[in-house]
Amino acid sequence: xxxxxxxxxxxxxxxxxxxxxxxxxxxxxxxxxxxxxxxxxxxxxxxxxxxxxxxxxxxxxxxxxxxxxxxxxxxxxxxxxxxxxxxxxxxxxxxxxxxxxxxxxxxxxxxxxxxxxxxxxxxxxxxxxxxxxxxxxxxxxxxxxxxxxxxxxxxxxxxxxxxxxxxxxxxxxxxxxxxxxxxxxxxxxxxxxxxxxxxxxxxxxxxxxxxxxxxxxxxxxxxxxxxxxxxxxxxxxxxxxxxxxxxxxxxxxxxxxxxxx
Numbered sequence: 001x002x003x004x005x006x007x008x009x010x011x012x013x014x015x016x017x018x019x020x021x022x023x024x025x026x027x028x029x030x031x032x033x034x035x036x037x038x039x040x041x042x043x044x045x046x047x048x049x050x051x052x053x054x055x056x057x058x059x060x061x062x063x064x065x066x067x068x069x070x071x072x073x074x075x076x077x078x079x080x081x082x083x084x085x086x087x088x089x090x091x092x093x094x095x096x097x098x099x100x101x102x103x104x105x106x107x108x109x110x111x112x113x114x115x116x117x118x119x120x121x122x123x124x125x126x127x128x129x130x131x132x133x134x135x136x137x138x139x140x141x142x143x144x145x146x147x148x149x150x151x152x153x154x155x156x157x158x159x160x161x162x163x164x165x166x167x168x169x170x171x172x173x174x175x176x177x178x179x180x181x182x183x184x185x186x187x188x189x190x191x192x193x194x195x196x197x198x199x200x201x202x203x204x205x206x207x208x209x210x211x212x213x214x215x216x217x218x219x220x221x222x223x224x225x226x227x228x229x230x231x232x233x234x235x236x237x238x239x240x241x242x243x244x245x246x247x248x249x250x251x252x253x254x255x256x257x258x259x260x261x
Contacts, residue, residue, distance in 0.1 A: 003260040005239060009035035010113065010152035010226060011247075011254035012209070015044045016076075019249045020053070029247055030057065033254065036080045039102070041115035041154045043074035067099035074099040075153070077113050081106050092135040094128035101136075103143065108261045109234070110143045114153035119174040126179055129156075133183040137190055144191060148231040150259065151192070154209075154252065155227050157184045159194070162204060163224040175225060192229040195241040195257055206243055209252045217251075228257040237261055 013019045019026040030038060038060075043050075047066055055062075060078040065088045067073040083104035089096045095117050103112045114136065119129045143149050157180040161167035170176045188194060200206065207222025216222060228241060242256040 003237065005258055005260045006037070007035045008037045008039070008111075008150065008152065008228065008257045008259070009033050009254050010039045010041070010228065010256070012041040012115070012154040012226060012250060012252035014042050014250040014252060016040065017045070017049070017053070020055075022249045024249070026249065027055075027057075029249065029254075030078070033244070033247075033256070035256070037111055038078045039111075039113035039152055040076050040078075041074075041113065043076055043099075044071050045074050046070055063102050063104055065099040065102050068097045072098065073115055075102050075113050075115050077102050077104055077111065079104060079106075079111070083111075090135050090139040092132050094131050100132075103139075105147075109147055110149045112140065112143070112149060112151040112153075114151060114155070116154060116156045118156050119177060119180060121174060123174060123177055123179075126174075126177065130179060130183055133180075133187070137187050140187070140192065141190055144231050148234040148261075149192070150228065150230050150234075150257070152226075152228045152255070152257070154225060155184060156225055157181060158223045158225055159184050159197075162202075163197075163207075165205075165207070165221040165223070175223060187229070191232050193232055193235040193238075195228045195230055195235070195238050196224070196243065196255070198235065199238065199241045207245070208243055208255055212251055220245075226252055226255045228255060230257075230259065234259065234261065 063077040085105040087103040119126045158164040208226035210217035210222040240258045244254045
């Protein structure tokens with residue numbers, strides 16, 4: 001049976017209700033991008049709020065994970081294939097109640113959507129962040145022992161200097177601290193490939209998040225903190241890795257991957 005190409009999209013929407021009200025709104029963007037799997041982070045919804053939205057897409061299953069705290073975090077996945085299994089917790093005490101992860105088992109692979117905890121100003125949450133990273137890394141490795149993994153989302157870290165506009169002034173800040181960068185490197189070393197950088201090793205100015213201040217997006221003073229990673233054994237199956245900076249509605253833009261599995 002020949003491999004079939006799958007299109008995947010990930011987007012931190014920074015509040016789904018807000019993006020639904022914009023023009024173009026989430027539903028139009030969703031249909032335009034036409035992904036087989038569409039993952040979102042920072043939904044900022046509770047289950048009752050989601051139900052009231054009445055958000056339905058023909059031909060898509062919906063998988064949600066909600067934070068216990070209202071108006072905070074949250075993840076969701078819309079998939080044309082119905083998952084055979086869903087995991088919403090990784091066994092990490094510092095953030096398992098924040099709706100940060102949806103892992104879906106499909107026929108040929110595991111798909112994992114994540115919204116990584118932010119280390120926050122002055123790195124006041126760095127210990128919790130690193131604890132999450134370590135457990136998440138182990139969790140992905142456990143899944144990868146079963147079948148290949150595709151994982152995406154807002155990892156809240158620019159890995160290398162090429163991944164943000166102003167590395168010098170930001171060194172040591174949340175998202176570009178040595179600790180976070182090293183931790184992300186450990187994830188790659190554990191057997192996962194940063195698909196965008198693998199396909200575009202020298203691409204500069206390729207960012208997925210911009211501050212709302214200082215005309216950052218207009219000046220493309222951004223950071224690449226949203227990723228698609230895949231197990232090394234399927235890295236050669238990747239046919240494209242994209243960023244969609246033309247899509248507005250959030251302080252992040254979507255990122256995408258096509259892969260033949």
